[in-house]
Amino acid sequence: MGKKDDNNSTLSEGAPRTCRAALAHEGKDLGLALDCLGCGGPGPFADPQCLRSALEAMASESGADSLTASGHVETQLRPGGMEVLERIVQLGRDLDHLAQREPPKGIRGCDQCQLRPRLLFTGLRGSLFQDAGAFSDTLKVALGKLRDGARGCDGCLSETAEDLLFTSESYEELVRFVVRHGFQIIV
Ligand SMILES: [Zn+2]
Ligand SMILES: [Zn+2]
Secondary structure, X not given: OOOOOOOOOHHHOOOOOOOEEEEEEEOOEEEEEEEOOOOOOOOOXXXXXXXXXXXXXXXXXXXXXXXXXXXXXXXXXXXXXXXXXXXXXXXXXXXXXXXXXXXXXOOOOHHHOOOOHHHHHHHHHHHHHHOHHHHHHHHHHHHHHHHOHHHOOHHHHHHHHHHHHXXXXXXXXXXXXXXXXXXXXXO
């Protein structure tokens, strides 16, 4: 919380912008509509804050087949693009899940440890939704903490290493998928 937006966008001072989102049936499809006229942002395909609103909406209400953002230009995601977002949301769920793991019991220094699951994976989850494109940098910082053994207790070092490796592999798989589909996302 309270992390400054370091893209130094002059418009994004203060509270993060959120876009109203609504699910509606269109025939047998379920469409997610994002109101980017109301939020004043340029929409989820041009703006990380609008994208975060879309991801949060998809995380809390799963099952949408399409995403339409109304704004200056109405844009709609192709199915491939929808799948990219779904994969990001799924990775977010995995990170939520990893954050729930109890830290090892009875290890001295774990209360000061930077590799505690809740601290580390909650931070990664936030960073993923905030700016999925910069997630690899955040992941590098986390992996750096792991290598720099002084940042964590012995228990978290071994258990968190495994979970971080899993996260890193999932993200690489996501990036490969985006590279295959990324250039034709918007209708
Ligand atoms: Zn928006
Ligand atoms: Zn620890």
